[in-house]
Amino acid sequence: MSAEELSTTLLADAFVSDEPPADLWSRIAAARARRLRARRRWRVAAAGAALSIVAAAVVLFPTANGSGETDWQARAQALEIELHSAPRTAAEFYDPAAAETASELALLDGALQAAYDRGAPESEIVPLWKKRSELLTVLLDVRRRDAAVTRI
Amino acid sequence: MNAAHDPGAGFAQDVDAMTLARAQRGDMQAFAAIYERFGRACFMLALRMLGQRQHAEDLVQEVFLKMMDTLRSYRGDAPFGAWLKRMAVNACIDHLRRQRGNLEDDAEAAFAHLPGDHAEAASAVDAAALLARLPPRARAVLVLHELEGYTHAELAALFGQSESYSKSIVARALGRLRTLVSTASPLQQVPPCPQKN
Numbered sequence: 001m002s003a004e005e006l007s008t009t010l011l012a013d014a015f016v017s018d019e020p021p022a023d024l025w026s027r028i029a030a031a032r033a034r035r036l037r038a039r040r041r042w043r044v045a046a047a048g049a050a051l052s053i054v055a056a057a058v059v060l061f062p063t064a065n066g067s068g069e070t071d072w073q074a075r076a077q078a079l080e081i082e083l084h085s086a087p088r089t090a091a092e093f094y095d096p097a098a099a100e101t102a103s104e105l106a107l108l109d110g111a112l113q114a115a116y117d118r119g120a121p122e123s124e125i126v127p128l129w130k131k132r133s134e135l136l137t138v139l140l141d142v143r144r145r146d147a148a149v150t151r152i
Numbered sequence: 153m154n155a156a157h158d159p160g161a162g163f164a165q166d167v168d169a170m171t172l173a174r175a176q177r178g179d180m181q182a183f184a185a186i187y188e189r190f191g192r193a194c195f196m197l198a199l200r201m202l203g204q205r206q207h208a209e210d211l212v213q214e215v216f217l218k219m220m221d222t223l224r225s226y227r228g229d230a231p232f233g234a235w236l237k238r239m240a241v242n243a244c245i246d247h248l249r250r251q252r253g254n255l256e257d258d259a260e261a262a263f264a265h266l267p268g269d270h271a272e273a274a275s276a277v278d279a280a281a282l283l284a285r286l287p288p289r290a291r292a293v294l295v296l297h298e299l300e301g302y303t304h305a306e307l308a309a310l311f312g313q314s315e316s317y318s319k320s321i322v323a324r325a326l327g328r329l330r331t332l333v334s335t336a337s338p339l340q341q342v343p344p345c346p347q348k349n
Contacts, residue, residue, distance in 0.1 A: 010279045010282055010283070010329060010333075011200065011279070011283065011294065011295055011298050011299045012299065013279035014200055014279040014280040014282070014283045015196065015199045015200060015279075015280050016279075018195075018196070018199055018205065019192065019195075020191055020192055020195035020208075020209065020212060021209060024195075024209060024212060024213070025184060025187045025188075025191065027213060028187065028212070028213050028216045028217065029180060029183075029184070031213060031217060032180070032183075032217060035217065
């Protein structure tokens with residue numbers, strides 16, 4: 001028998017009767033679940049930290065130009081982060097108010113982008129950000145209300 | 153060839169497109185189906201390369217967790233089994249690199265401090281025991297070359313070494329196995345390993 005045949009035979013025979021433990025998949029699945037939970041916790045913590053920073057910025061620097069008016073852009077961005085960090089509920093998908101608001105928000109985003117693209121003045125852009133903040137507040141209220149109902 | 157004798161047969165299997173698509177969306181049942189198909193092949197490869205059950209179990213877990221994380225990036229350029237096998241081989245090599253004492257870049261040094269060929273000759277009739285008497289990296293190179301069909305060029309790339317290193321390791325490992333067998337009992341007297349039906 002050549003050395004090559006010898007080694008192939010030996011290697012093929014080595015451990016041939018060994019089987020992976022029956023519970024190996026359940027251990028892998030459990031490790032996967034732990035990993036996903038840890039990632040989810042990290043995302044929530046990161047979103048919370050980002051929200052805190054933006055909220056602090058809104059509180060500390062409430063105006064963009066020192067005129068005493070609300071910075072609607074910063075407010076809308078803070079609301080958006082808050083909206084994304086709030087758990088989405090199944091009821092939200094069937095809520096007509098939420099659907100209508102989401103669709104209005106999509107149209108508004110298009111208008112806002114178009115305004116920026118053509119270099120529209122602040123006087124035109126600020127009301128759009130204000131409207132965006134209002135729509136996000138509505139969506140956030142719906143999500144919070146649904147979450148409360150789900151908990152009950 | 154009996155599938156139990158050929159770990160490559162496990163990796164050569166196909167995964168249907170539906171299961172793959174579900175797994176790419178994170179469906180745990182689809183992952184379980186993939187494990188059902190490839191878990192044993194992965195375990196056998198790791199066991200032969202690493203030589204210890206506990207290490208092989210840890211490695212299978214590591215490979216499947218990584219597969220679940222990266223499956224979305226799989227585009228089907230290579231068969232799924234080949235993709236998974238490459239992941240398993242790389243994980244085994246990383247494992248060997250992490251272990252102290254397995255880092256001999258010199259083929260000569262890899263075989264320098266082994267026990268004498270006549271030691272424990274009786275146990276040498278057991279194929280797994282024979283493999284265990286090769287240096288870890290030499291065993292891994294030999295398994296990949298002899299059983300998995302890797303070329304010396306591929307092995308050189310995988311281990312970050314030259315082709316001559318791979319050739320030297322394989323030749324020395326084969327020589328050592330031959331010596332071990334000849335000092336034990338003829339191979340024909342080795343009792344057949346039990347097989348699953």
